[in-house]
Amino acid sequence: MAKFLSEEWIQLYKxxxxxxxxxxxxxxxxxxSIKYFIEGKEDEAVELIVENGVAKSAGKADNKKYDFEMWATYDNWKILAKGEMGPKAAMLTKKLKFKGSxxxxxxxxxxxxxxxxMMGRVPTEW
Incomplete structure (x- = not known):
């Protein structure tokens, strides 16, 4: 089990x-390049680098420009990961925020x- 959106967690997600x-x-x-973080904790963000569909690397995010960024409150990430709200609904209601193309x-x-x-399949310590 890994703490949600920790470096260990993003490796398991990869x-x-x-x-x-x-x-x-x-x-x-x-x-x-995709950056994930809990709203208000951007300094603890993690990244996933995807090449032709394959997750090539994962770890702590830095200050570079990312193709996509996703963030939400801790509670909204939990609701999303547990499948209590779908991704489309989360984006439409601005519970999941998104930056990118x-x-x-x-x-x-x-x-x-x-x-x-798939986030719900990672053994997570909430």
């Missing part, structure tokens, strides 16, 4: 991502939603 054949296949051609996000909406639902 492993979960790469075990998901459908996600990896659906994201062939998708390469991006909306065109790219829409193109990959299915895999994007799957990647967020």
């Amino acid at each position: 492993d979960e991502w790469n075990k998901n054949d459908k996600l990896v296949n659906d994201l062939k051609g998708f390469t991006a 909306m065109i790219t996000a829409m193109k990959y909406m299915g895999p994007f939603e799957e990647s967020l639902r």
Whole structure:
């Protein structure tokens, strides 16, 4: 078990991502740097680097520019990870905040939603 959005947690998430054949296949051609953090704790952000659908690296985020950034309150991340709210609903109600190319996000909406639902599969210490 790892503390949510810790460096240990994002490593487990990377492993979960790469075990998901459908996600990896659906994201062939998708390469991006993604930053995740709890609202108000951007200094504790973590990153996931994806190349052609495969999560290549994960760890502590730095001050570079990311292709995508996602953040929410701790409680909203928990609701999302536990599947109590879907990713689309979370974005539409601004419970999950997002920065990056909306065109790219829409193109990959299915895999994007799957990647967020997958957070619930990581053994998490809330």
